[in-house]
Amino acid sequence: xxxxxxxxxxxxxxxxxxxxxxxxxxxxxxxxxxxxxxxxxxxxxxxxxxxxxxxxxxxxxxxxxxxxxxxxxxxxxxxxxxxxxxxxxxxxxxxxxxxxxxxxxxxxxxxxxxxxxxxxxxxxxxxxxxxxxxxxxxxxxxxxxxxxxxxxxxxxxxxxxxxxxxxxxxxxxxxxxxxxxxxxxxxxxxxxxxxxxxxxxxxxxxxxxxxxxxxxxxxxxxxxxxxxxxxxxxxxxxxxxxxxxxxxxxxxxxxxxxxxxxxxxxxxxxxxxxxxxxxxxxxx
Amino acid sequence: xxxxxxxxxxxxxxxxxxxxxxxxxxxxxxxxxxxxxxxxxxxxxxxxxxxxxxxxxxxxxxxxxxxxxxxxxxxxxxxxxxxxxxxxxxxxxxxxxxxxxxxxxxxxxxxxxxxxxxxxxxxxxxxxxxxxxxxxxxxxxxxxxxxxxxxxxxxxxxxxxxxxxxxxxxxxxxxxxxxxxxxxxxxxxxxxxxxxxxxxxxxxxxxxxxxxxxxxxxxxxxxxxxxxxxxxxxxxxxxxxxxxxxxxxxxxxxxxxxxxxxxxxxxxxxxxxxxxxxxxxxxx
Numbered sequence: 371x372x373x374x375x376x377x378x379x380x381x382x383x384x385x386x387x388x389x390x391x392x393x394x395x396x397x398x399x400x401x402x403x404x405x406x407x408x409x410x411x412x413x414x415x416x417x418x419x420x421x422x423x424x425x426x427x428x429x430x431x432x433x434x435x436x437x438x439x440x441x442x443x444x445x446x447x448x449x450x451x452x453x454x455x456x457x458x459x460x461x462x463x464x465x466x467x468x469x470x471x472x473x474x475x476x477x478x479x480x481x482x483x484x485x486x487x488x489x490x491x492x493x494x495x496x497x498x499x500x501x502x503x504x505x506x507x508x509x510x511x512x513x514x515x516x517x518x519x520x521x522x523x524x525x526x527x528x529x530x531x532x533x534x535x536x537x538x539x540x541x542x543x544x545x546x547x548x549x550x551x552x553x554x555x556x557x558x559x560x561x562x563x564x565x566x567x568x569x570x571x572x573x574x575x576x577x578x579x580x581x582x583x584x585x586x587x588x589x590x591x592x593x594x595x596x597x598x599x600x601x602x603x604x605x606x607x608x609x610x611x612x613x614x615x616x617x618x619x620x621x622x623x624x625x626x627x628x629x630x631x632x633x634x635x636x637x638x639x640x641x642x643x644x645x646x647x648x649x650x651x652x653x654x
Numbered sequence: 655x656x657x658x659x660x661x662x663x664x665x666x667x668x669x670x671x672x673x674x675x676x677x678x679x680x681x682x683x684x685x686x687x688x689x690x691x692x693x694x695x696x697x698x699x700x701x702x703x704x705x706x707x708x709x710x711x712x713x714x715x716x717x718x719x720x721x722x723x724x725x726x727x728x729x730x731x732x733x734x735x736x737x738x739x740x741x742x743x744x745x746x747x748x749x750x751x752x753x754x755x756x757x758x759x760x761x762x763x764x765x766x767x768x769x770x771x772x773x774x775x776x777x778x779x780x781x782x783x784x785x786x787x788x789x790x791x792x793x794x795x796x797x798x799x800x801x802x803x804x805x806x807x808x809x810x811x812x813x814x815x816x817x818x819x820x821x822x823x824x825x826x827x828x829x830x831x832x833x834x835x836x837x838x839x840x841x842x843x844x845x846x847x848x849x850x851x852x853x854x855x856x857x858x859x860x861x862x863x864x865x866x867x868x869x870x871x872x873x874x875x876x877x878x879x880x881x882x883x884x885x886x887x888x889x890x891x892x893x894x895x896x897x898x899x900x901x902x903x904x905x906x907x908x909x910x911x912x913x914x915x916x917x918x919x920x921x922x923x924x925x926x927x928x929x930x931x932x933x934x935x936x937x938x
Contacts, residue, residue, distance in 0.1 A: 435719060438719075464671065
């Protein structure tokens with residue numbers, strides 16, 4: 371069966387109204403858009419039928435989405451947060467950024483990434499005065515065969531010792547920067563230990579978490595984005611071993627393979643070492 | 655199986671991430687809310703997997719919903735309009751307001767209903783100067799056994815001869831009012847003929863209709879809401895026979911049983927007669 375026949379076959383077994391709505395999109399010239407809207411209508415109608423959604427529940431859902439859209443301004447994006455707490459963001463990562471065995475697993479990018487930030491030299495302190503317990507971070511970037519990826523680009527960002535990102539405060543850029551690994555694929559920098567923090571709870575998603583008894587907290591983590599020519603860009607976190615929120619991450623981002631120990635040092639600081647393995651590009 | 659066992663059985667056959675997200679709502683004290691969120695997560699995850707949604711498609715969906723929420727202010731409700739053009743509003747009507755054979759079918763209420771409007775006497779002109787072709791509307795309100803519903807409350811509202819509702823203009827209340835049927839269940843009033851109009855197309859839903867080649871037009875119709883003690887309140891339209899948009903109503907509200915002829919009169923005006931049959935209350 372070609373795509374059009376498949377679409378017709380799916381429609382054939384369907385409630386008349388659902389089939390009518392899907393048919394209303396038949397003139398869509400973009401075949402992918404037509405497929406997406408057809409599937410969206412089918413799944414939404416199935417949901418409404420499965421739960422026998424009431425008029426009042428529908429009204430509250432409309433109000434929820436309206437409030438979420440209206441409070442999304444500037445750095446705040448409540449619909450991304452909704453996608454996060456419903457596990458959709460993590461589902462997309464696992465579906466679209468699956469890696470071969472041996473490569474470092476990806477996780478969600480989160481809302482705090484910034485492109486084009488300050489470039490640091492290896493060994494620099496990226497904290498820029500941010501409060502927190504000092505630590506050093508070091509690691510290697512390799513491919514799945516174990517070969518070092520010389521000069522890989524390593525972008526890092528994280529919360530400070532109070533659980534805040536620089537973009538949530540007014541202190542300029544802190545705990546954020548881009549480094550270049552050396553010829554052996556090695557990198558290192560100084561920063562502070564990333565502490566746990568709650569996702570924003572002053573909007574409709576916060577209401578949802580409260581009314582369902584869910585935790586808003588994310589375990590402490592370092593965000594890392596690594597790119598090298600010829601390899602899939604890796605967007606991931608390193609999570610802190612022993613963090614109390616590893617089992618209940620509000621956005622379902624934790625993977626066992628991404629948990630590492632920040633090792634206490636004799637001078638009261640910490641040291642993290644984590645190696646990253648990139649997979650080859652899928653198309654080329 | 656009780657409800658909790660059923661929920662567990664559904665979760666058992668599920669992808670681990672989806673099961674994990676559903677389990678995160680386990681502490682929800684409101685059992686109905688827990689059921690709704692579990693089903694929502696399951697259907698949304700199924701949709702994302704079925705279409706293999708890309709990161710870019712997800713980003714555009716977030717942008718679409720954000721724009722829809724942000725342009726919903728005052729009389730404008732873009733998320734209701736989205737629900738309308740995806741057939742969800744009509745699905746809810748058919749699911750939650752099904753009527754027994756012989757009773758008048760319901761259809762969507764639309765965004766232009768107002769409670770507590772001017773009360774008219776039978777025979778009055780509700781147009782209040784609105785442009786359009788004059789017409790008279792008359793009808794009977796009965797129950798399914800054929801007995802007249804004396805003193806039933808009949809609320810009516812409609813577009814004018816230019817396809818606009820009063821709330822979209824600044825001319826005060828027009829083409830809108832509440833009447834009381836007489837002892838025999840009969841009512842009548844004067845107004846203008848309701849003309850077809852497009853749903854608002856200057857927001858994200860308009861973009862959706864354009865990019866899918868769909869018509870934004872609704873066929874001309876008279877909105878009616880009839881209530882009587884002991885009966886289900888009926889919210890419906892009467893559609894104009896011969897209207898060019900009956901087959902392509904942007905919100906899927908048309909039902910064959912609701913199409914009627916506005917009869918031309920010798921003086922150039924029109925006359926509509928339509929009888930409404932209410933069903934008994936479901937609970938009591």
